[in-house]
Amino acid sequence: MMNKNKIKEQLGCDDNFLSQLIDTFVKDSQISCNLMKNALIEENWSVVGGYAHKTLSSTRIFELHELSKNLETIEDYAKNEKNLDQIPELVDRYSTQLNETIKELKST
Numbered sequence: 001m002m003n004k005n006k007i008k009e010q011l012g013c014d015d016n017f018l019s020q021l022i023d024t025f026v027k028d029s030q031i032s033c034n035l036m037k038n039a040l041i042e043e044n045w046s047v048v049g050g051y052a053h054k055t056l057s058s059t060r061i062f063e064l065h066e067l068s069k070n071l072e073t074i075e076d077y078a079k080n081e082k083n084l085d086q087i088p089e090l091v092d093r094y095s096t097q098l099n100e101t102i103k104e105l106k107s108t
Contacts, residue, residue, distance in 0.1 A: 001104055002062050011061075025058050026102050033095050036074075040091055048087065049078030052094075064101060070094045 008018050032051040039047035052075035059067040074090050077083045 001101075002064060007062060022062075022105055025062065026105065029055050029058065029098055030102070033091075033098055036091055037095070040088060043084075045078040045081050045084065045087075048091070049075045052078065067094065067097055067101060070097060 004015075004018060008014065011018070011021075013021070032055045036048050036051040039045075039051065052071045056068060056071045056075065059071060070090060070093055074087060074094065077087050077090070
C-alpha cells in the first residue's frame with residue numbers, strides 16, 4: 001500500500017495535490033489497462049508493452065511495487081515478443097491488482 005506521507009515528502013506536496021495526483025493515476029491507469037486489454041485481443045504486442053511502460057512510471061512514483069513488477073514483466077515480454085502465452089494471465093493479474101489498489105486508495 002502507498003505511504004502517502006512519504007510520497008508527499010518526496011514530492012514536496014500537500015494533501016490536496018496528492019489527492020489530485022492519485023485521482024489522475026486512477027483514471028489514467030484504468031484507461032491504459034483497458035487499452036492494453038484491447039491490444040492484447042489483437043495481439044498487438046508493441047501497444048501492450050507501450051501501455052505497460054506508460055503506467056509503470058506512476059506505479060514507481062507511488063511505490064506500488066507489485067503493480068510495478070507485473071508491468072515490468074508485461075513490458076519486457078511484449079516488447080521482446082517472448083513468453084507471449086503468459087501475457088494474458090499477467091494482464092489479468094495486473095487488472096485485478098489495479099482494481100484492489102484503487103479500492104484501497106479510495107478507502108483512505
